[in-house]
Amino acid sequence: MAIYGVSNQLLQIDTGAVRTFLYNSSLSPVSIYAGLGENQVLGQRYFASSNRTATNPSGAPAVFMLVQYKSTGKPAPVAGPAPVFWTDETYTTVSGVESEGLLGLNSAAGYLMPNTTDIVGLTDAMLETAQVLIQVSGYLKGAYGPTAGTAGVGNFITPSAGNWTSTGTIVGTAAPARPLGIQATVIASGLCDVLVDCDII
Numbered sequence: 001m002a003i004y005g006v007s008n009q010l011l012q013i014d015t016g017a018v019r020t021f022l023y024n025s026s027l028s029p030v031s032i033y034a035g036l037g038e039n040q041v042l043g044q045r046y047f048a049s050s051n052r053t054a055t056n057p058s059g060a061p062a063v064f065m066l067v068q069y070k071s072t073g074k075p076a077p078v079a080g081p082a083p084v085f086w087t088d089e090t091y092t093t094v095s096g097v098e099s100e101g102l103l104g105l106n107s108a109a110g111y112l113m114p115n116t117t118d119i120v121g122l123t124d125a126m127l128e129t130a131q132v133l134i135q136v137s138g139y140l141k142g143a144y145g146p147t148a149g150t151a152g153v154g155n156f157i158t159p160s161a162g163n164w165t166s167t168g169t170i171v172g173t174a175a176p177a178r179p180l181g182i183q184a185t186v187i188a189s190g191l192c193d194v195l196v197d198c199d200i201i
Helices: 034-039
Strands: 045-050 060-069 082-086 093-095 108-112 131-144 156-159 166-169 181-183 191-197
Touching (some): 045 131, 108 191
Parallel strands (some): 060 093
Antiparallel strands (some): 082 108, 156 181
């Protein structure tokens, strides 16, 4: 296999740390992932398993992508992995604000893993310009659920206007935008499991 252009095939994250990975060189003290943030290439993927339990030790496959978070609107982070949107043609920069998306409602990038439950005290300032992981494919537990439309198990989850927002769309009706994935569980406390399916490759 020939690789042309910038590439680094060594992206590794501590088991279970995808929701707490955040590298922002302006923060003090510097993140324990400083080396990763300094040495990795945006756009790399990390393959892992999620939803592991005692009865299902293998879990379900999940694919994550290393990206940079930048937002003009700087919305406050929420309490679960939330929808983010591609903001430029590098497809390595995301925002939690749908209107900042490169392709409008069709800018679905995935789910931002850092959130206020897993990183207590997380702020928009900590996120701004940080390298973070988003989930682009596979099973995601406890994601920020649809904030509009018709939520329900088996329904599409598509982007909607606003910050960290999505719409539930009943299967069998035309999706209003490129889906983030499919709702896998009922919403409880604003969160649900999602079968994410919005990778760009």
